[in-house]
Amino acid sequence: MKPFQIFNTLTRIVEELRPGHPPDVTFYSCGPTVYLPQHLGNMRAYVFVDTLRRAIEFNGFRVRHVMNITDVGHMTSDEDAGEDKIEKTARAEGKSPLEVANFYIAQFKADCAKLNIELPPDAAPLDEPHPPQSALCRATDNVPAMIAVIEQIIAHGYGYVTPSGVYFDVEKWRGPRGMGRLSRQSLDEQHAAQRLEHSADKHSPHDFALWVLNQPHHMMQWESPWGRGYPGWHIECSAMSMKYLGETIDIHSGGLDHIPVHHENEIAQSESASGHPFVRYFVHNAFLTGMAGAKISKSAGKFPVVADLVTAGIDPLAFRWLCLMAKYRSELKFDLEIIGAAANSLSRVCQLLADLSFATKQQNDSEWVAEYRDRFRDALNDDLNTAQALSVVIEMVRRAHGDVEGHPDRDPRIWNTLRSFERVIGVPLEKLSDDLRVDAGPNIVSGGGVNTPMKLSGNAEAQVESSSPKGRFQGDPSKQTADAWAYALALERHRLREIKKFKEADAIRKDLFDGGYIVEDISEAPRFRLKRR
RNA sequence: GGCGGCGUACCCAAGUGGUAAGGGAGAGGUCUGCAAAACCUCGAUGCGUCGGUUCGAAUCCGACCGCCGCCUCCA
Numbered sequence: 092m093k094p095f096q097i098f099n100t101l102t103r104i105v106e107e108l109r110p111g112h113p114p115d116v117t118f119y120s121c122g123p124t125v126y127l128p129q130h131l132g133n134m135r136a137y138v139f140v141d142t143l144r145r146a147i148e149f150n151g152f153r154v155r156h157v158m159n160i161t162d163v164g165h166m167t168s169d170e171d172a173g174e175d176k177i178e179k180t181a182r183a184e185g186k187s188p189l190e191v192a193n194f195y196i197a198q199f200k201a202d203c204a205k206l207n208i209e210l211p212p213d214a215a216p217l218d219e220p221h222p223p224q225s226a227l228c229r230a231t232d233n234v235p236a237m238i239a240v241i242e243q244i245i246a247h248g249y250g251y252v253t254p255s256g257v258y259f260d261v262e263k264w265r266g267p268r269g270m271g272r273l274s275r276q277s278l279d280e281q282h283a284a285q286r287l288e289h290s291a292d293k294h295s296p297h298d299f300a301l302w303v304l305n306q307p308h309h310m311m312q313w314e315s316p317w318g319r320g321y322p323g324w325h326i327e328c329s330a331m332s333m334k335y336l337g338e339t340i341d342i343h344s345g346g347l348d349h350i351p352v353h354h355e356n357e358i359a360q361s362e363s364a365s366g367h368p369f370v371r372y373f374v375h376n377a378f379l380t381g382m383a384g385a386k387i388s389k390s391a392g393k394f395p396v397v398a399d400l401v402t403a404g405i406d407p408l409a410f411r412w413l414c415l416m417a418k419y420r421s422e423l424k425f426d427l428e429i430i431g432a433a434a435n436s437l438s439r440v441c442q443l444l445a446d447l448s449f450a451t452k453q454q455n456d457s458e459w460v461a462e463y464r465d466r467f468r469d470a471l472n473d474d475l476n477t478a479q480a481l482s483v484v485i486e487m488v489r490r491a492h493g494d495v496e497g498h499p500d501r502d503p504r505i506w507n508t509l510r511s512f513e514r515v516i517g518v519p520l521e522k523l524s525d526d527l528r529v530d531a532g533p534n535i536v537s538g539g540g541v542n543t544p545m546k547l548s549g550n551a552e553a554q555v556e557s558s559s560p561k562g563r564f565q566g567d568p569s570k571q572t573a574d575a576w577a578y579a580l581a582l583e584r585h586r587l588r589e590i591k592k593f594k595e596a597d598a599i600r601k602d603l604f605d606g607g608y609i610v611e612d613i614s615e616a617p618r619f620r621l622k623r624r
Numbered sequence: 625g626g627c628g629g630c631g632u633a634c635c636c637a638a639g640u641g642g643u644a645a646g647g648g649a650g651a652g653g654u655c656u657g658c659a660a661a662a663c664c665u666c667g668a669u670g671c672g673u674c675g676g677u678u679c680g681a682a683u684c685c686g687a688c689c690g691c692c693g694c695c696u697c698c699a
Contacts, residue, residue, distance in 0.1 A: 121699075123699090124697095124698090130699090132698090132699055133698090133699050134699085136699035137699080139699085140699095165697080176697080274627075274628090274694085274695085275627075275628085276626075276627050276628090276694090276695075344699095345699070346698075346699030347628090347629090347693075347694080347699075348693080348694065348697095348698055348699065349698085349699075350628095350694080351627085351694060351695065352694090352695085352696095352697095353698095375699090376699065377629085377693090377699090378692095378693075378698095378699070379699085380692075380693095412647095413636085416636070416637060416638090416646080416647065417636080417637060417638085418637085418638075421629095421630085421637080421638090422629080422630070422692080422693085423636085423637085424635090424636065424637095425636095428635070428636085428648090428649095429635075429636055429648090431648080432635070432636060432647070432648035432649075433636080433647080433648080434648095435647085435648055435649090436646090436647050436648060439647090439648095440647095442661080443662085446661085446662085470638095476638075476639095478637060478638045478639095478645085478646075478647095479638060479639085479645070479646080481646070481647085482638075482645055482646035482647075483645095483646090485646065485647070486645090486646075492663095493662085493663065588657085591657075593657055593658070596657095596658095597657095597658075597659085600659080600660095609660075609661090610660090611659085611660050611661050611662095612656075612658095612659085612660080612661090
């Protein structure tokens with residue numbers, strides 16, 4: 092059995108995950124800057140983070156997950172000039188920065204929920220948490236921690252104070268642990284000096300702000316040892332990862348675009364402050380790309396968001412399914428046709444599951460399932476190869492279903508394994524398939540979406556039914572009422588068909604369709620299947 | 625200019641030295657009053673092009689073509 096392996100940007104090879112203090116894994120993810128809705132490219136990153144966390148947990152580790160929320164300090168230009176992103180939106184919308192941040196945080200959480208992305212709990216007001224703990228933490232709640240880190244950086248000789256702010260001295264941060272370790276690109280190779288304006292206070296154009304001073308029109312300001320001002324963007328990640336997870340963390344994630352600047356700067360800040368290695372494994376996800384393979388980005392102006400999926404009538408979970416169909420390190424193309432294909436794929440799998448007899452969920456898994464369990468884990472542990480893992484899931488479901496419909500040796504007992512897969516891929520297949528299936532009211536016999544009229548109750552489907560638990564009828568009462576209506580009609584249609592009144596039967600089928608139900612006649616037996624559209 | 629990535633069937637996408645996963649769409653078949661669903665079968669002798677290494681390459685090397693990203697904010 093393979094151990095969990097992941098590509099480490101620091102070494103550029105796929106390595107076995109060996110956390111510093113097993114079974115704990117400390118995991119810091121760069122989170123959203125809350126000034127606009129997160130687009131689907133952003134959401135792909137969070138699906139990746141969530142799936143990675145689930146996969147690591149699947150391997151028996153206990154993950155301490157911290158995600159930051161940037162609600163101050165992220166400039167529209169990284170040269171510490173420009174405008175604070177949150178304040179820009181605040182001015183545009185006539186709101187306070189806090190209102191803007193709160194609004195988009197709520198939206199971010201709602202979008203994550205639609206994709207079944209589990210976020211860490213909101214940070215508790217703790218100072219130095221011990222042991223490391225999971226947290227969703229806001230930059231503005233952690234300014235004192237940032238100031239403390241900046242003080243350490245200065246004390247160790249890597250920061251200097253000027254009238255316009257406190258800067259990190261990249262020239263001092265040289266050698267094998269210096270700048271360029273992640274990006275493998277020396278500062279000399281970069282042309283920032285020629286292309287960017289920079290403050291005359293900086294010793295080097297590559298120096299970046301730790302704390303910004305004397306920007307009186309900036310709305311968010313804090314007192315500091317150097318005067319009133321606000322933190323630079325990169326410092327929040329250094330400060331919060333250290334505060335919640337310790338000086339050396341196991342995994343740090345982010346988009347590919349963060350490699351050259353943001354993460355490079357984080358390493359410099361964190362290691363110069365603490366004197367210890369910052370991160371064991373850096374992991375970076377590739378982009379979602381648009382029609383011409385071009386990156387979807389906020390600055391491009393127009394970008395799809397979760398709400399657009401809903402508008403298009405696509406279950407947001409289909410987007411998660413799509414993300415899983417590719418490897419996180421590969422660019423993934425996105426347009427309406429592609430997400431539609433993913434939605435079809437997901438919906439077919441769920442329909443197959445809806446057809447599997449309900450009662451089989453109660454049983455132990457069949458022996459043949461073991462092979463799929465191994466293949467699933469191996470795929471997952473091979474640098475999070477979700478594309479292969481998903482194909483294993485689909486093959487298993489198909490086989491179980493094929494056994495039911497086509498073969499005498501039917502054996503659909505896969506539910507325990509399926510649930511363990513679900514916990515990793517984060518798509519609630521069982522729930523989705525339950526939602527599809529129509530269960531008739533308690534007084535009517537039905538069977539796992541394959542409804543069997545009462546007078547045929549001598550067959551195997553109905554026998555299984557007598558032992559089913561009552562719990563399945565809990566849920567939305569209005570839905571149950573509608574289902575009872577649909578079931579009565581379907582039953583009526585079934586009787587009409589038996590006396591060959593096909594015209595009337597077809598009319599009922601159309602009524603049902605218009606009412607949101609699909610009725611299908613099953614060939615092998617005088618039965619029918621009723622499901623929600 | 626520097627650094628990096630990609631190019632696999634109609635579309636999306638795994639595979640990175642041993643003879644092309646999976647999904648979507650499509651075609652044929654079985655079944656069926658019809659429809660739908662399901663099941664079966666068929667879809668790249670070939671993985672941008674041209675060379676090279678090798679018993680053997682989509683996978684390694686070289687050249688070329690095309691697309692994209694980063695070095696400005698960005699997942």
